[in-house]
Amino acid sequence: MKLRPYAFKADPMYAYMEKLSVDLNVTLHNDITLKLPPEKGSGFIKNIFLEDDFCIRYYHFHLNQSMPFHWCYDTEADELLYKLMFTCGSTPVAMDKNLDSPDPQSFTQNSSVLYPVDSETVQIIPANIRITRIALMFTKEWLEQNFPDASYKITEIVDLLGKKHRPSFIPARMGYSYYATVNEMAKEMDNDIFPVIHIKTKSLVLLNEFLNKVVETSEANSFDQKSLYSETIIKVEQRLQKFLLTSMPSIAQLSAEFNMSPSTLQRHFKIIYGKNIYHYYLEQKLAIGKELIASKKKTISEVAYILGYHKINSFSKVFKKYFGVLPKDINALNKINAKK
Template identity: 25%
Template structure:
């Protein structure tokens, strides 16, 4: 449970940024929220680098559990994208808009690129430092700044801007991008011309990197399509008391190839779909025993096991004890 929840559509305008400072009960001066209270200590700087290009630089020690909730913009609304680099990935948890998909940032997945038409939650673990660079790129700015880019690059921009589905990617940071990001914490980071040069390099590098993929791969496997993931989660939950359908059936239902589904799921959860399904099934089994006081045979039956011994073996593998010993 978060001690502090902050809801916002955007943090680009002066009004929204001052509201952030107000919620933190902190002073806002020269586009900087200076925090020094029970919530934490540190600073959040905001810069408007161009019409449609904004950046926040976070460097805050968080003392209490914090949840940042970016609410999807209602339609119609001019589309924008956020490019978020997390320097302290182990301290941040990312949830999708239905709170069904939980993703822990890590050093191999510490960059989030998402469109403005979806709600996203960031949970900040207390008693840790949050260092992050948060860049907003409005769609019309992207079209204005890159009019003469290569055909693949322009095709990617057009696809993202015109897509009716939320666009979200999780990526690692390249060494060159990391070096440019670190420079934004240097003394020169108060100079807007310097900041803009670094930010332009980071944006160009990131977009060029994802452009080099095959277009179909970008949208069918590397991107996180919320409707697909939520549907997949529904399929897994609906079959907790049954046998999980074959992968080809699941892939067909979520409109993905089997290889893309396996690769994409593994990259997000660090386990395959069946392992994830068994995790949820065994956690549910434990709850049935503890909360409802069902015996081993009853739980095995509820979860669709014809062979009670197989259920006991699987339960013990996950929990280290047999189901019958839970209440002993």
């Protein structure tokens, strides 16, 4: 089966989806969706054309058996591509939609990474893990036309990282509301029919906020600093996510596990995430609590217990420090904000 390139000549998904469709013995559904058959897993990959040189990919699937993810790039095409990837969550399938064990990763504030697609990469997709990701893909020419300041800054950063043999990716720590928009997009694209104009509008808003964050960074060298230990620090952050419903491991435990001195670990964690490890961990834990309380599916006492607090007063005190209101007042505050 031949797939047409939806947005641009050097579209890596063209080659990848062609190979994947052969490996999995599946066909495209409605010309934009690759659905996995039950014997292989469940879910889909959607490819949505937004405009010339700009498209979106939505990954929402799990595999019954691990398989290599081979990302191909047409090195003969004279066209540099960029991909802005949002990770909405990667959780064991058995935990899907389980309110007693919410997906901590879906609340993380380290899920936005921009990088040039200029090579072939192979990753192993593990079995029985629900992958939920959104990728905005666009050409350098499109970026120059629509975001000239950001295009100049990104080119400067990528060139610097290349000269220093650092990984050429640009992470940015965005706010909770930013990822709420990402998750809204994911929910819309879960449907077979959805308004593409909503997706395009939200995609441009997210991209604009991310690029503004990059432009506001005064020195390109700061991204060089981030990339030095970035792969290890990201693994540390992922490790922390697994403890959001219990207690945080000590700095000594983390530094021993990842073969870093405590001072190096803490210094570079703050460089990448903008705050120390404990404050970052606590912020993520409380974000889960806020979401559960707002959902009205759990009482405040139940939420406090889920997050490892044995006394509701202790939970309420920390909650108010971070959000400015007591847990019992969060829904009233949300109603007030909704009317504004």
